[in-house]
Amino acid sequence: MRIALFITCLNDTLFPGTGRAVVTVLERLGHTVDFPREQTCCGQMHFNTGYRGEAVPLVTRFVRAFASYDAVVTPSASCAGMVRESHPVLANGHGQPWLRQQVAELVPRVHEFTEFLTDVLGVTDVGASFPHKVVYHPTCHSLRGLRLGDRPLQLLRAVRGIDLVDLPSADSCCGFGGTFAIKNAETSSAMLADKTDEVLSTAADVLCAADNSCLMHIGGGLSRRGTRVRTMHLAEILAATEGTV
Template sequence: MRIALFVTCINDTLYPQTGRAVVRLLERLGHTVDFPRAQTCCGQMHFNTGYRPEAMPMVRRFAADFAGYDAIVIPSGSCTGMVRDFHATLAAQHGDANLRAAVADVAPQVYELSELLVDVLGVTDVGAYFPHRVTYQPTCHSLRMLRVGDRPLDLLRAVRGIDLVELPEAESCCGFGGTFALKNPDVSNAMLADKVHGVQTTGAEVLCASDNSCLMHIGGGLARLRTGVGTRHLAEILASTEEAAA
């Protein structure tokens, strides 16, 4: 199987350890991962703020860079949703039949990490070891748009040494929402305060999610209150091993 990694802007810029964790994890499972170096942004920021024509070069770039792969893994629910659902919308609006065909070929091969592991590779126990108390936040796009369900939790439950605790009001939004946090800061901060309180009630050492944008938002709130609670992307926990912890 030819697997390619689309690392996303935020991971490439701020959280490169997440992309490395995805590669390390998949290689441990016996797969080779390609990284098309010409990849750029998926265009989600442009699309969400009404700059649809400006997003078109990124749609074209993605379709060209990731053509021919059996699977394209994205460690982000929001970017996965953008590519899999809204690239087709943009291609259709642009009226380019060749682009519509290219997007239609690539989009079905795009998977969020937990989807790839559970649905495509057929594994839940990836041989991970993470001896910490962890709580999991299902991000909005993965929960409501991709409907990944319990896949991330099934993967976490199979991690050796983990103490996985339920997060109260887990399905409520953390208040980030990309530009929502910028346009509606008061509402966003109120939602964040509720989420941070919920995390604190679990006694968790680590908050896990599958989108670093949400982890950045919640992690900032946790850090400002000096809670001592850390954040880890799902890929980083799944890539952890007993040898690495020694």
Template sequence: MKIALFVTCLNDTMFPGTGQASVRLLRRLGHEVDFPTAQTCCGQMHFNTGYRRQTVPMVRGFAEAFAGYEAVVTPSASCAAMIRDWHPKIAVEEGDGGLSGRVAEVVPKVYELSEFLVDVLGVTDVGAYFPYRVTYHPTCHSLRMLHVGDRPLRLLREVRGIDLVELPEATECCGFGGTFALKNSEVSAAMCADKVTNVRSTGAEALCSADNSCLMHIGGALTRTRSGVRTVHLAEVLAATEDDRA
């Protein structure tokens, strides 16, 4: 299958290893992966802060950059939700029939990584090896907008060597929420403190999630409290093999 990776601007800028892991994983499973260089931002930051019209060029750019692929895979539930939920509506609001058509062609092919692996490729055992105690934080966008359910957990349970432990109150928000963490910093910090308390109670060596934005937020607090718990994206766990430890 010819797959395009939408790495997202956050990952490209701050967590390039997640994009690289996604490519390694998909190629290991036998698929061709391209990285369209014309890709930019999905527009979520602009849209969520009220710059609705300024989001239109990003919607147009996304539809053009990812046209012609069998699937578009992204290691970000947050960005996948923005594309699938809002790009079609923004295109309609713009009143550009051509744009609406291009968006309608691309959007159904956009998948968050765990969705693509489980629903499209039909795999849960991807040949991963990660010999650590891990707990998983399901992000708000993955739960409430994409409804990925237990797909990430089904993938993690098949990883050899992993000690996967349940995170108490896992479905509670970590407090990041993009600009929410800036506009409501005290509330955000309190929510994050609760999340960190629950993470530390598991005795996990690593906290895993499908969104680096949440991992960045929680990871900062884990570091400041000297918890010894590191953060790792789902793609990086699934891409890891025994050869990496040789």
């Protein structure tokens, strides 16, 4: 199977360790992962703010970068949802027939990282060890968009040494929502305050999620409150082998 990593522009710029973690896990499972250098943004920012025509060249570039792969894996539920749900909308509304066809062929091969592990590779134990108290936040795109369900939790429960605790009101939004946090700052801040209260109530050492954008938002709130709670992408926990020989 030819596997490509779609790292996303946010991770490539701010959280490159997450991409390395994805590769670490997949290589540990015996797979080779390519990184197509032509990849850039999936166009989510453009699409969500009404610049649909301007997003089409990014859809075209995405197809060019990843069309030859059997599987495209991304550590972002948000960007996976954009590709699978909105690229067809853009191709059908603004693209040429050849683009519509290529998007339709590629979209089923695009997978969020945890669903690729559980649904495509059929594994939940990836050989990870992480002896810390961890709480998982299901981001809106992973929960409501991709409907990942308990796939991330299945993977976390199989991590050796982990103390996985439940997050109160886990299905509530953290208040990020991309430009929502900018356009509706007061509402976003209130939602963030509730979320940080819930995280702190668990006494967890680490907060993890399937989207670094939401972790960045919550992590900022936790930092401003002077807490020592770390934020880590789920892939980084699955890549960890702490305490093993």
